[in-house]
Amino acid sequence: MDHGPMQRLEDSILQPLMGVSRRYYFALGILSIVFAVGAVAYARQLMFGLGVTGMNRPVYWGVYITNFVFFIGLSHAGTLISAILRIVGAEWRRPFTRAAEAVTVFSLPFGGGSILIDLGRLDRALNIVAYGRYQSPLLWDVTAITLYLMSSIFFFYIAMIPDIALCRDRLTEVAPWRRWLYRVLALGWKGTAEERRRLEVVMGWMAIFLTLLVVTVHTVVSWIFGMTIQPGWHTAIIGPYFLVGAIFSGVAAVAIIAALLRQLMHWEEYLTQTHFNYLGQFLCGLTLVWFYFTFAEYVTTVYGQEPAHMDVFVAKLLQEFSLPFALMFLLCFVIPLPILAIRRLRTIPGIVIAGISINIGMWLERWTVIIPSLSRPRLPFGPGTYTPTWTEWSIMAACFAGMALLYLLFVRLFPVLPIWEIQEGMEKQSTEVRTQNTEPTAQTAA
Amino acid sequence: MIDLIAWFTNTATIGGMIVLTVFTIAILVYVLLLRWIHAGGKSNAGQ
Numbered sequence: 022m023d024h025g026p027m028q029r030l031e032d033s034i035l036q037p038l039m040g041v042s043r044r045y046y047f048a049l050g051i052l053s054i055v056f057a058v059g060a061v062a063y064a065r066q067l068m069f070g071l072g073v074t075g076m077n078r079p080v081y082w083g084v085y086i087t088n089f090v091f092f093i094g095l096s097h098a099g100t101l102i103s104a105i106l107r108i109v110g111a112e113w114r115r116p117f118t119r120a121a122e123a124v125t126v127f128s129l130p131f132g133g134g135s136i137l138i139d140l141g142r143l144d145r146a147l148n149i150v151a152y153g154r155y156q157s158p159l160l161w162d163v164t165a166i167t168l169y170l171m172s173s174i175f176f177f178y179i180a181m182i183p184d185i186a187l188c189r190d191r192l193t194e195v196a197p198w199r200r201w202l203y204r205v206l207a208l209g210w211k212g213t214a215e216e217r218r219r220l221e222v223v224m225g226w227m228a229i230f231l232t233l234l235v236v237t238v239h240t241v242v243s244w245i246f247g248m249t250i251q252p253g254w255h256t257a258i259i260g261p262y263f264l265v266g267a268i269f270s271g272v273a274a275v276a277i278i279a280a281l282l283r284q285l286m287h288w289e290e291y292l293t294q295t296h297f298n299y300l301g302q303f304l305c306g307l308t309l310v311w312f313y314f315t316f317a318e319y320v321t322t323v324y325g326q327e328p329a330h331m332d333v334f335v336a337k338l339l340q341e342f343s344l345p346f347a348l349m350f351l352l353c354f355v356i357p358l359p360i361l362a363i364r365r366l367r368t369i370p371g372i373v374i375a376g377i378s379i380n381i382g383m384w385l386e387r388w389t390v391i392i393p394s395l396s397r398p399r400l401p402f403g404p405g406t407y408t409p410t411w412t413e414w415s416i417m418a419a420c421f422a423g424m425a426l427l428y429l430l431f432v433r434l435f436p437v438l439p440i441w442e443i444q445e446g447m448e449k450q451s452t453e454v455r456t457q458n459t460e461p462t463a464q465t466a467a
Numbered sequence: 468m469i470d471l472i473a474w475f476t477n478t479a480t481i482g483g484m485i486v487l488t489v490f491t492i493a494i495l496v497y498v499l500l501l502r503w504i505h506a507g508g509k510s511n512a513g514q
Contacts, residue, residue, distance in 0.1 A: 151474070153482025160482045164489055171490070175497045179504065208505050216507035223500050 027444055030291065034436045035191055037286055041433055049429055052422040059419015062412045063138065071141040073412045080395040080407035084417050085139035090263070090387045091270070092132030092420070093166065093242055095380075098271025099125030099173060100235040103180070104228035113299040115446045116291050119439045120282060121275045122177040127427040129170045131420040138416060158244040165238045172234060176227045178206075179220060183441040186210035199434070239264040246390070252329035253394035256321070262314045269307045269353075270383035273376035276300050278428070280373045282437060291438055294369065301372045304379070305361035312354050332397045336404075342393045345385045352382025 066073050076083045102121035106114035137146055153160045189203035210216065243263035246254035276297070283292040322330050337346040357375035360366045396405040431437065474480055 150483040150486060152480055153486055154479060155482040155485060157482070160486065164486050167486075168489055168493055171493050171497070175500075179501070182504070208501065209508060211508040213508050215510050216504060219504045219507040223504060 026447060030443060030447075031187065031191070031440055033286075033288065033290070034438050034440050035188070037432065038188065038192060038434065038436065039195070045429065045433070049426070052426045052429070055422035056419045056426060059415045059417075059422065062415035062419070066138075066141075066412055066416070067143070073410060075407055075409045075413060077405065077407065079398045079400065079402050079405040080392060082139070082391055082395060083407055084409045084413040085135045087384065087387045087391055088417055088420055089132050089135035089139070090242060090391070091384050092128045092135060092424075093239065094263070094267030094270045094383065094387075095128040095274050096125045096132060096169075096173070096271065097235050097239065097264075097267040098275045099123070099177070100231045101268050101271060102275055104176070104231045104235075107224070107228045108232065111299075112446055112449075113296050115442045116288075116296055116438055117275055117279055117300070118442060119177075119180065120278050120437055121271075122173070122180065123428060123431055123437065124271065124274055124278065125173045126170075126177050127424050127431070129166070129173065131424055133166055133170065135420065158241065158248045161241045162245060165234070165241045169231075169234050169238045172227065172231055176224070176231055179223060179227070180439065180442075181435060182206075182208055182210050182220065183212065183217075184436045184439060186212065187440060188436070202434070236264060239267045246394075250399065251394045252327075252397060252399060253322075253333035253390070256318065258314065258318055258321075262318060265307070265310050265314050266383055266386060269304075269311050270380050272300070272304055272307060273379035273383075276304060276372050276376040277380070280369050280376075282432075283369070286437075288438065291443060297369050297372055298367060301361050301367040301375075304372070304375065305358070305367075308354060308358050308361060308379075312358075315350075315354075329397070329399055333393050336393045336397055337389055341406075342389055346389045349382050349385040349389055352378045353386060354382075 074083065074085075099122035102114055103118040107118075137143060140146060149160065149163055153163075155161075185203055186207040189200070189207045192203065193200070240260035240263070243259040247256065247259040249255060279292055279300070280297070283289060319334065322334050336342050356378045360371045360375040392407055396407065398405070475484075
């Protein structure tokens, strides 16, 4: 085995851990400012109560719950790309796995955190343990999301152990606290065959467990809405519809991040056009599945003509929610589909445009699921209205900035491409080539 | 102490108990799995 490419791979991926450019600090500074503004807005909300938001009766959920569903959806990227593609043995997943798992781990705290922000008084979060009633889907959610966060962190961490050990052995000139961090997190990894075998066994089982958990988590998230009899929410399709939307936005987010990493770190050799082509095809399939669910959902509503459901549908199609609803359809389907379906357009910039479009569209989808149903309740209320305040927008911006900040800090401290997994793929490929070369020789000899 | 006993015996708060039990089991399992992976290095070194 030629060790040249392996060495080059290690050098190239470890390079950003040794020093960063001014651009990095500039990005860090901007994100910190956005985060600080959001923190101030949140402090103000804590002081004056939820009255500083635009939430009211009957629209008692707004930007925060939209963010909650969106971030939880985004978090499915890691599991899908890393766990499911590992189970089905898709080789092209290798360079994307860690970037995807990081999306999971860094978006989940902001998903769960959005609930706490929406709660108003933080001390009431403890009521979940003190007075939790399992009849409520809210408690199913708490269990599923927290277990998912713990399991994702565990999966993310164990998949990094061999690379952390590499950092421990190779990055001997970094700050002492970082050397200490690598030494502790490497867990005494020696890279023996038995260690590798055990790691693979645990990762295999965790991949299956996380796949089951991802289905559970987003189905349960959808049941917060679906288990009420609110028009527009009370539908059996809401579980799988939410799940598909979650996977859709998650994979789109990974495509954007992977393209950014490729561009900024010059990793063209490891994140190739072929990898992006597979990712684009996958995203194209998800676009069609999303459209199928959206169509099935709305055609059933229209065919039934049930008045309460039709009120919500008309509000989305023709009244005050028509702009976000139309934009959602445009951004989730009309724009990305041709880009992803036509080979000539499925370039890396094309996939990034489709990814951005899908993520904005999916946020709007969450918005058009939550707000219109609340504004047309089955109560003698009359139509409700909701306009978010600067507090809500600032906190939302802070959540996105916070996620990006965590990602930037991670990129600075740990290898964002899974070195050992890519090396494993290269070894596998070279073994296959060797086998192919020896087979004709053996046949000739026979 | 009385509050704690009351909490344990109150079936209406079973949700909280379930949540805590699930988390405790998950943490325990993950710690044991980490120990098992770590032990793999030692067992191979002895061969």
